[in-house]
Amino acid sequence: MDHLFALLPEELAALVACDPAEARRILAHVILGGADDLAPRHSVRRCVREAVERLTRRDALELVARSEDPSDGFVKYLFRSPDGALSEAVRIPLHRPGRFSLCLSSQVGCAMDCAFCATGRLGLTRHLEAWEMIAAFRAVAREGRISGAVFMGQGEPFHNYDEVIRAARILAHPCGGRMAARAISISTVGLVPAIRRYTRERHPYRLIVSLTSAIAERRRRLLPIAGRQDLEALAAALRDHASVTGERITIAWVLLGGINSGREEAAALADLLRGVPLRINLIDVNDARPNGFARATDVERNQFVDALQRLGAPIVRRYSGGATRHAACGMLTNVS
Numbered sequence: 083m084d085h086l087f088a089l090l091p092e093e094l095a096a097l098v099a100c101d102p103a104e105a106r107r108i109l110a111h112v113i114l115g116g117a118d119d120l121a122p123r124h125s126v127r128r129c130v131r132e133a134v135e136r137l138t139r140r141d142a143l144e145l146v147a148r149s150e151d152p153s154d155g156f157v158k159y160l161f162r163s164p165d166g167a168l169s170e171a172v173r174i175p176l177h178r179p180g181r182f183s184l185c186l187s188s189q190v191g192c193a194m195d196c197a198f199c200a201t202g203r204l205g206l207t208r209h210l211e212a213w214e215m216i217a218a219f220r221a222v223a224r225e226g227r228i229s230g231a232v233f234m235g236q237g238e239p240f241h242n243y244d245e246v247i248r249a250a251r252i253l254a255h256p257c258g259g260r261m262a263a264r265a266i267s268i269s270t271v272g273l274v275p276a277i278r279r280y281t282r283e284r285h286p287y288r289l290i291v292s293l294t295s296a297i298a299e300r301r302r303r304l305l306p307i308a309g310r311q312d313l314e315a316l317a318a319a320l321r322d323h324a325s326v327t328g329e330r331i332t333i334a335w336v337l338l339g340g341i342n343s344g345r346e347e348a349a350a351l352a353d354l355l356r357g358v359p360l361r362i363n364l365i366d367v368n369d370a371r372p373n374g375f376a377r378a379t380d381v382e383r384n385q386f387v388d389a390l391q392r393l394g395a396p397i398v399r400r401y402s403g404g405a406t407r408h409a410a411c412g413m414l415t416n417v418s
Contacts, residue, residue, distance in 0.1 A: 083137070083138065083139050084097065084137070084138050084139065085138065085139045085140070085141065085211070085212075085213035086108075086109075086112060086134065086138040086139065086140050086213075087112070087113060087140075087212075087213040087216040087217055087220070087252070088211065088212040088213040088216065088248060088249075088252070089109065089138070090109075090251065090252065090255060090258075091105040091106045091109055091255075091257055092105070094108065094109060094134070094138075097137055097138070098130060098133035098134055098137055098138075099133070100126075100127070100130040100133070101130075104121075104125075104126045104127065104130050106256075106257045107121050107125045107126055108120055108121045108126055108130075108131075108134060109255075109257040109258065110256075110257040112140075112220075113216060113219075113220060113252065113257065113258045113259070114257060114258060114259065114260055116220045116223055116224050120134055120135070139213075141163075141164050141213070141217075142164075142217065143161040143162065143163060143214060143217045143218060143221060144161065144162040145159060145160075145161060145221060146160040146161060146162050146168065147159070147160040148160075149407040149409070150407070151403060151404040151405070151406050151407045151409060152406075153403075153406060154175070154401075154403040154404065155175040155403075156172060156173065156174060156175065156403035156404030156407070156409050156410075157172065157173040157222075157225075157404070157409070158170060158171075158172050158173075158404055158407050158408070158409035158414075159171045159172070159173070159218065159221065159222060160416065160417075161214075161217075161218055161221070163210075163214055167190045167207060167208060168190065168416040169187045169189075169190050169210060169214065169218070169235075169236060169416070170187055170235055170236060170409075170414045170416060171184060171185060171186050171187060171218040171219075171221075171222060171235060172184070172185040172235065172404060172409045172414075173185075173222050173225070173226075173228075174403065176229070176230075180226050180227060181226070181227050181229050182222075182226050182227065182228050182229070183228065183229065183230040183231065183232065183265075184218075184219060184222055184228050184230070184231045184232075185231075185232050185234055185235045186215050186218060186219070186231055186232070186233050186234075186235050186249070187210060187215075187218075187235035187236035187237055187414065188209070188210055188215065188233050188235070188236070188237040188238070188239040188241075188242045188245070188246050189206060189207075189208070189209050189210055189236055189237025189238065189241065189242055190206070190207035190208050190209075190210060190236065190237070190416075191204035191205050191206045191207045191236060191237070192204065192205075192206055192236060192237045192238055193205065193206035193238065193241060193307065194238050194241075194271050194305065194306075194307045194308060195306050195307060196271065196292075196294075196304065196305050196306075196308075196412075197303065197304045197305070197306075197375075198294075198304065198336055198338060198367050198369060198375050198412055199412040200369075200370070200408075200412055200413050200414070200415045201236045201237070201412070201413075201414050201415060203415075204236075204415060204416070206237075209237075209241075209242040209245060210237070210242065210245065211245055212245045212246075212248040212249040212252065215233075215245070215246070215249040216249055216252055216253070216258070216259075219231070219253060219259055223259075228259065228261070229261060229262075229265060230261055230262075230265035230266065230267075231250075231253055231259070231261060231265070231266050231267070232266075232267040232268075232269065232290070233246055233249075233250070233266075233267070233268045233269060234267070234269040234290070234411070235414055236414045236416075238270065238271055238273065238307075239268050239269060239270060240268070240270040240273045240276035240277070240280070241273065241276075243276050243279070243280075246268060247283075247285065250266050250268065250285070250287050253266055254266060254286075254287075263286035263287055264286065264287070264288060266287040266288065267287060267288040267289075267290050267332070268280075268285075268287050268288070268289060268290065269290040269291075269292060269334065270289070270290070270291055270292065271291075271292045271305050271307070271308035272291055272292070272293065272305075272308045272311060272316045273308065273311070274311050274312075274315050274316055274319050277289070277291075277316075277319040277320070277323060278319055278322075280323070281319070281322055281323045281326050281327070284326070284327070288329075288332060289323065289329075289331060289332065290332040290333075290334050290363070291316075291320060291331060291332070291333055291334065292305075292308075292334040292335075292336070293333050293334065293335060293351070294334070294335055294336045294338075294342060295342045295347060295350075296313065296347060296350035296351040296353075296354045296355075297346070297347060297350050298312075298313050300341070300342065301313065304338075304341075304342070313354060314354075317354050317355055317358070320355065320358055321355070321357070321358050324358050324359050329359075330359040330360055330361045330395075330396075331355075331358060331359065331360055331361070332360075332361045332362075332363060333351075333355075333360055333361070333362045333363065334363045334365060334400075335362060335363065335364050335365065336365050336366075336367050336411070336412070337364055337365065337366055337367060337377065337378040337382075337383060337386070338367050338375045338376070338378070339367075339375070339376035339377050339378040339379060339382060340376065340378075340382070341375070343378040343382045343383065343385075343386045344382075344385075344386070345385070345386075345389045347386070348386060348389030348390045348392070348393075349389070351390070351393065352390075352392055352393050355393075359395070360393060360395040360396075361395060361396045361398070362390060362393070362395050362396070362397045362398070363398050363399075363400045364383070364386075364387070364397065364398065364399045364400065365399075365400045365402055365411055366378070366399075366402060367412065368402060368405055368410040368411055368412045368413050369412070370408070370413065383399075
């Protein structure tokens, strides 16, 4: 049985044989409005509401814990699905008071096993369904306007491609999250076949590629699964994506002190993606383990940024907040 939160208006209208306007009212009411009832009685016929009750599911996520970092206002939410699976989402405060972005998980755990990411050490339990991602959005949106989303929480979004794309479509729909498509980002560690598919399908959401090293042997050590895919094949896929869409590719680079912050990495990145329009996001590693990965020093970081200048690409140091609540990038492990 279809879950109501995972349906677009035209799909709901076809399922329950109702007027498209009624389907739009129902979905706007329950997703955008976050309501638990189906719709005000005067706007949707009783027979339609009964058909929706009969033909769709409305399982809910249980909010297990909500934890706010007092230093920066990032909020982590721990949810339990009906089967007991735990997943997390993080609310990110924006510059405009009362407006937020949302970091969403796409899987319970992750199969990618990236060396610097605590989620990867959990292993993969299962994919999240689109309705679970939308249910997380509904829960968080009750506390303030969510104007953007990034699929960069637990999991590899392109490993769960269909469900993530469906969730993104609902978040961008006027009756769903009502977000601008360009305010939705989908991150991947570089699964080439999925990037090729994404390009063919011409989705309007921003693509973020977590590269972290442009040296093949080093990347295989840091990102074991993604590292098995040829770097040149990845570069070719990104080059084609930029050519087809006319958009910059955002490269996420987790800075690891003494490992991937040297001039040789900057030179390798320039050689790998020469001619591809890029935006580079530098993210400090968050590794709470004793003897874990260390952050780059200010001197290392500044030298790396200087070396990257030859790319002629915008370079942004991304703040990864919520670290005291294990809500920062690479720290999601289903703990409250």
